[in-house]
Amino acid sequence: MEQLRIGIIGIGNMGTGHASDMINGGVKGAILTAVCDIKPERLEWAKERFGEQVKTFDNVDEFLSSGIIDGVLIATPHFDHPQLAIECFERGLHVLCEKPAGVYTKQVREMNDAAAKTDLKFSMMYNQRTNPIYKKLKELIDSGELGEIRRTNWIITNWYRSQSYYDSGSWRATWAGEGGGVLLNQDPHQLDLWQWTTGLMPKRVRAFCYFGKHRNIEVEDDVTAFVEYENGATGVFVTTTGEAPGTNRFEVTGDRGKIVIEDNKLTFWRLRVPESVFNEEYKGGFGEPECWKCEIPVHGENSGHKGIIQNWTDSILHGAPLIAPGEEGIKGLSISNAMLLSTWTDNWVDLPLDEDLYHTLLQERVANSVYKG
Incomplete structure (x- = not known):
């Protein structure tokens, strides 16, 4: 061909x-x-x-x-x-x-x-995934420059959507039309990048989703989720479409420091020695590892x-x-499904999640959706 x-x-x-x-x-x-x-x-x-x-x-x-x-x-x-x-x-x-x-x-x-x-x-x-700033983050993590990851934190609240946006189509923000709200419509990229850049999938999720909190819609428009990873690290993901001005700040903390992506800049707060080494060797009581603020250059086209x-x-x-x-599309979707399922059951959700239970609870909402196709 x-x-x-x-x-x-x-x-x-x-x-x-x-x-x-x-x-x-x-x-x-x-x-x-x-x-x-x-x-x-x-x-x-x-x-x-x-x-x-x-x-x-x-x-x-x-x-x-x-x-x-x-x-x-x-x-x-x-x-x-x-x-x-x-x-x-x-x-x-x-x-x-x-x-x-x-x-x-x-x-x-x-x-x-x-x-x-x-x-x-x-x-x-x-x-x-073609954005050079996220490619650089993945490169730094994959190379071991950050050390073992201990915490992730993404606040992504700059998805502002007015009521007129939702009113522009009867299918918008409905269980039958879209199957979800901010997690399914606006956040799939961040949920993908969250696991792709770090190489970590949560082992369990506890989330609090609010449905029609800021707008007259039936799906989630405000979410705060806490996750735990297999290596003991934790993470927080916060998102909404009803906040202005919004924030887009992604932090990844590891044994060797912290990387922050915000305002299209990548900053590496690099420890001179790993925190674990400093903690083992330092005997002075109060004190912390020497830290260097490094503005990491990012080159390349975002195609x-x-x-x-x-x-x-x-x-x-x-x-x-x-x-x-x-086949990697299922990863970010697994996280968003787990967040919704955690809210619906008011409990922790382990990954891989119970797919049959999720489907059953989703179909109940689809059946009662204001959108009838």
């Missing part, structure tokens, strides 16, 4: 952006050949924007069986992601899936199992969505390693 023929399912906000990125050679080695959507007005937009070079479909089966696509970018509502991916795999089509991987891990696990039975390239649209599409294309055409393998 010398050129990858890409089709997009769903040309709403995200699909429109991806289509525009790919047209006229925007992704080297790839060509947009087809789009599929159930809304006539979106297909009309595609015809006006792309002309005859991109074929339009209003039927998924016809789209997938058209023979004019090699890979599919899925940009539909959350609930549809896993089933559409499975249908693509069954037809021998490569898949790039928008975040989140799905709404609940049980369906995402089925998607991963289907992908594992093929040699097809499967990627997630975790475009924040974002287009970078993930390019990487997926390069993986298919040239065997490049995937930046965001599709």
Whole structure:
């Protein structure tokens, strides 16, 4: 294969952006050949924007069986992601899936199992993994520069959304339409980066989610969660869509100091000797390790969505390693599912979580949702 023929399912906000990125050679080695959507007005937009070079479909089966696509970018509502991916795999089509991987891990696990039975390239649209600042954080942690991690703390509250935002679509912020709120819509990138940069998945979670606390919606819009890791480290994750001005501050503390990412800067508060060594050797009572404030230079381009599409294309055409393998989409979703389940059961939730229980409790909320499709 010398050129990858890409089709997009769903040309709403995200699909429109991806289509525009790919047209006229925007992704080297790839060509947009087809789009599929159930809304006539979106297909009309595609015809006006792309002309005859991109074929339009209003039927998924016809789209997938058209023979004019090699890979599919899925940009539909959350609930549809896993089933559409499975249908693509069954037809021998490569898949790039928008975040989140799905709404609940049980369906995402089925998607991963289907992908594992093929040699097809499967990627997630975790475009924040291309951000040089998070790549540098991962590099520092992986190299051992920070030492063993002891604490993580992410305050991500700059997702301000007004009531008018939620009122713009009847499906928004509903259990039946989106399957969740701030954790499913705004935070999938941070939940992915939280575990990807540190290399740690929580072993158990205790969370407090508030539903419609700041807005007239039925899903979570304010969350504070505490997690424990296998090595004894702990973490806190705080998020909301109802706070202004918001904060985006990620701290990772280890035996050799603390790294802080805030205001697009990476600061390493580096200890001259590891805390554990200082504690063992120091006999002076009051005192603490000498600490150096290091402003870590961060270089490179943040290629974002287009970078993930390019990487997926390069993986298919040239065997490049995937930046965001599709099967890793279940990790961040497991954390958000655990946070909701902890709140619903008013208890700790161990990971891996009880997927059947989560699905049952979610379906109860879907059945009573104000959105009926």
